[in-house]
Amino acid sequence: MRPLVEGAPLAGYEALAAHAELELELAGRGELSEMAGLESRWEELVAALPEQAPREARPLLARAQLIHERTRVELLRLREALLRDVAQATRAKRTADGYVGAGGRPGVRALDRSA
Numbered sequence: 770m771r772p773l774v775e776g777a778p779l780a781g782y783e784a785l786a787a788h789a790e791l792e793l794e795l796a797g798r799g800e801l802s803e804m805a806g807l808e809s810r811w812e813e814l815v816a817a818l819p820e821q822a823p824r825e826a827r828p829l830l831a832r833a834q835l836i837h838e839r840t841r842v843e844l845l846r847l848r849e850a851l852l853r854d855v856a857q858a859t860r861a862k863r864t865a866d867g868y869v870g871a872g873g874r875p876g877v878r879a880l881d882r883s884a
Contacts, residue, residue: 782822782829785814789836796843 788811795804822830 778823779826779829781814781818782826782833785811785818786829786833786836788814789833789840793836793840793843796840796847799847801847 788807792804792807792811795801795807
């Protein structure tokens with residue numbers, strides 16, 4: 770554990786809450802690569818905090834926890850959107866394959882143009 774800034778006992782907690790806000794902002798913009806790069810910083814901030822948080826830090830910790838939960842929900846929303854996009858692309862490919870015709874590929878029907 771590293772000591773907090775002298776004369777600013779809540780500085781580490783404020784930094785943690787600010788970091789949580791940054792993660793939420795990045796998740797909201799879908800900037801997952803940038804967000805992944807912040808993981809080690811979160812761990813550093815947590816490691817720098819004392820084992821027992823002072824009473825004055827409770828609101829900051831509660832805020833960081835709430836923001837962290839909102840980030841988790843945002844990531845779940847992004848995951849669902851990606852899964853939906855993959856499903857749509859798969860359906861579109863199957864539809865396109867139906868129009869292209871067999872082309873020598875087993876299991877793919879040719880378009881009946883005689884109708």
